Amino acid sequence: MEYAKQKLHEEKVFKDPVHRYVHVRDRVIWDLIGTKEFQRLRRIRQLGTTYLTFHGAEHSRFNHSLGVYEIIRRIVDDVFAGRPEWNQDDRLLSLCAALLHDLGHGPFSHSFEKVFHLDHEHFTQAIILGDTEVNEVLTKVGPDFPKHVAEVIAKTYKNKLVVSLISSQIDADRMDYLQRDAYFTGVSYGHFDMERILRVMRPREDQVVIKQSGMHAVEDYIMSRYQMYWQVYFHPVTRSAEVILTKILHRAKELHEEYYSFKQSPIHFYSLFEEEVSLQDYLKLDEAVIMYYFQIWQEEEDPILRDLCERFMNRNLFKYVEFDPAKEYKKHSELEVLFKKAGIDPDYYLVVDSSSDLPYDFYRPGEEEERLPIHLLMRNDELRELSRQSDIVDSISGKRRTDHKLYYPVDLLYDESTKKNIKRQIRTILELT
Amino acid sequence: MLKDHAKLMSAFLASGEVVGRKKLQKMIFIAKKLEFPFQEKFQFHFYGPYSEELTLRVEELCNMGFISEVKEKKGGYYQYRYTVTKEGEDFLQIYEKDMPYLQDCLTDMNVQSARFLELVSTVLYFDSLPKEEVVEKVFTLKSKQKYTTEEIDEAFAYIEGLKGKKIVQ
Numbered sequence: 001m002e003y004a005k006q007k008l009h010e011e012k013v014f015k016d017p018v019h020r021y022v023h024v025r026d027r028v029i030w031d032l033i034g035t036k037e038f039q040r041l042r043r044i045r046q047l048g049t050t051y052l053t054f055h056g057a058e059h060s061r062f063n064h065s066l067g068v069y070e071i072i073r074r075i076v077d078d079v080f081a082g083r084p085e086w087n088q089d090d091r092l093l094s095l096c097a098a099l100l101h102d103l104g105h106g107p108f109s110h111s112f113e114k115v116f117h118l119d120h121e122h123f124t125q126a127i128i129l130g131d132t133e134v135n136e137v138l139t140k141v142g143p144d145f146p147k148h149v150a151e152v153i154a155k156t157y158k159n160k161l162v163v164s165l166i167s168s169q170i171d172a173d174r175m176d177y178l179q180r181d182a183y184f185t186g187v188s189y190g191h192f193d194m195e196r197i198l199r200v201m202r203p204r205e206d207q208v209v210i211k212q213s214g215m216h217a218v219e220d221y222i223m224s225r226y227q228m229y230w231q232v233y234f235h236p237v238t239r240s241a242e243v244i245l246t247k248i249l250h251r252a253k254e255l256h257e258e259y260y261s262f263k264q265s266p267i268h269f270y271s272l273f274e275e276e277v278s279l280q281d282y283l284k285l286d287e288a289v290i291m292y293y294f295q296i297w298q299e300e301e302d303p304i305l306r307d308l309c310e311r312f313m314n315r316n317l318f319k320y321v322e323f324d325p326a327k328e329y330k331k332h333s334e335l336e337v338l339f340k341k342a343g344i345d346p347d348y349y350l351v352v353d354s355s356s357d358l359p360y361d362f363y364r365p366g367e368e369e370e371r372l373p374i375h376l377l378m379r380n381d382e383l384r385e386l387s388r389q390s391d392i393v394d395s396i397s398g399k400r401r402t403d404h405k406l407y408y409p410v411d412l413l414y415d416e417s418t419k420k421n422i423k424r425q426i427r428t429i430l431e432l433t
Numbered sequence: 434m435l436k437d438h439a440k441l442m443s444a445f446l447a448s449g450e451v452v453g454r455k456k457l458q459k460m461i462f463i464a465k466k467l468e469f470p471f472q473e474k475f476q477f478h479f480y481g482p483y484s485e486e487l488t489l490r491v492e493e494l495c496n497m498g499f500i501s502e503v504k505e506k507k508g509g510y511y512q513y514r515y516t517v518t519k520e521g522e523d524f525l526q527i528y529e530k531d532m533p534y535l536q537d538c539l540t541d542m543n544v545q546s547a548r549f550l551e552l553v554s555t556v557l558y559f560d561s562l563p564k565e566e567v568v569e570k571v572f573t574l575k576s577k578q579k580y581t582t583e584e585i586d587e588a589f590a591y592i593e594g595l596k597g598k599k600i601v602q
Binding site: 158 | 498570
């Protein structure tokens with residue numbers, strides 16, 4: 001029997017706290033899960049530094065990838081199968097793309113991408129199309145199959161319906177991570193009736209649409225997304241950890257450029273510092289490797305690198321105040337001068353962090369064709385954009401809420417062993433009394 | 434502080450006024466592909482390259498009062514107009530990012546239609562592929578826009594023109 005159609009003798013199941021079970025019957029899926037590139041995702045946390053705020057958030061991209069696969073499996077096998085708009089030949093492609101959609105994520109992706117100008121999506125493509133075990137499995141399905149899987153994930157595949165299952169404003173990716181992140185962080189937001197949403201999904205030529213009768217279930221999903229953003233993803237303490245992590249990477253890079261001699265050669269970082277990261281270099285990185293360096297850099301000679309690593313490892317994070325750039329940018333310039341006078345480098349210890357610095361988004365009704373919105377399928381077969389039908393969605397999708405915070409090391413500002421008067425001046429400006 | 438915001442403000446200032454969110458998205462994407470130092474990350478979406486980060490940053494600039502956004506009803510849909518405010522100009526006095534030749538490129542893009550910029554940005558998105566594959570991508574992924582071969586050729590020529598502007602000056 002051709003490889004694409006081979007089934008396992010017995011169904012394999014993974015116990016999963018969100019979906020109860022993840023079911024695998026297809027040989028291709030089972031083989032992909034067993035590849036070393038996919039197993040690597042076990043060593044990369046789904047929520048990066050969030051575990052420093054919500055101690056349960058230790059779940060990995062491996063868990064999430066299996067979850068997205070399971071949601072797509074339920075959609076294509078239980079909801080779409082047999083519908084005239086759905087081509088069953090796209091089933092395996094959809095399942096593989098779902099399973100592999102996050103394959104190129106590295107450790108603490110967001111900070112690493114910012115500092116070293118990387119793009120995890122580029123590495124997802126490279127793993128699927130390059131000399132890897134994943135590519136070997138996919139090529140057994142057909143010579144063009146890896147390319148098609150890569151295109152679905154890059155959203156450039158010709159069949160937009162398949163793309164929209166994996167990536168749209170109501171897709172399997174978001175439905176899994178909202179529920180999974182809620183479960184592992186322990187918050188009470190993030191819950192919605194996914195079973196109901198899956199049942200009211202309908203395939204159309206270019207996109208998945210939602211039957212009008214399912215509008216309230218989708219409202220709940222949009223609210224979950226909104227609340228998770230502010231309560232979990234954009235938590236100010238997590239942002240503080242992210243700020244410190246980013247500054248560690250900047251410092252290490254800067255030291256390398258200045259020919260600083262590290263006590264132990266950071267060999268895993270060299271290609272990152274030079275911004276010439278090969279696929280093989282990239283695949284060697286995971287959070288265990290990075291945390292090892294942070295651990296040993298606590299004993300480095302450089303006081304900034306040492307201090308930042310100590311803060312990260314021991315969770316001695318920066319404190320923050322609300323910051324209004326429009327009214328306070330002159331105050332920021334003044335603080336920069338005072339920090340320098342106090343011997344505290346403002347490039348590393350005075351940081352403005354904004355809501356746009358995070359890779360999560362809100363629902364957008366897609367005015368002016370920016371993004372494809374969620375469409376409701378009305379009884380007369382007409383499509384209507386969600387926020388035009390739902391007052392709840394309309395009320396949160398039209399409002400802009402943005403946020404900026406100023407981060408600083410409070411302990412250094414209270415250390416009066418040096419530059420006492422300047423530090424007092426800084427504390428007065430920051431209203432730390 | 435807010436270096437990436439300042440870069441965007443410089444782009445708004447260089448453009449004068451930008452009409453339409455889609456146009457704004459495509460202009461910044463094209464400028465980024467021309468190696469102007471914008472940091473916003475773009476992905477391919479239904480209507481071509483789109484950056485959520487850019488959308489959020491523009492919202493922040495509007496909330497700060499540095500950019501004015503005017504919403505206008507245009508037939509069956511809304512259109513947005515963006516200009517730099519007096520407060521924004523004051524901010525740029527301190528934080529302006531000097532990007533040589535940006536103004537010339539943006540001014541040129543700003544007089545093009547959003548439809549044409551969507552095509553140009555799609556062509557640029559696939560610039561690692563051979564020309565015939567790019568053309569095929571445009572026909573497959575943008576079938577609803579019904580771009581003609583002439584328009585695609587025009588887009589290629591336009592990109593060369595923009596690159597020339599950046600190099601020649």
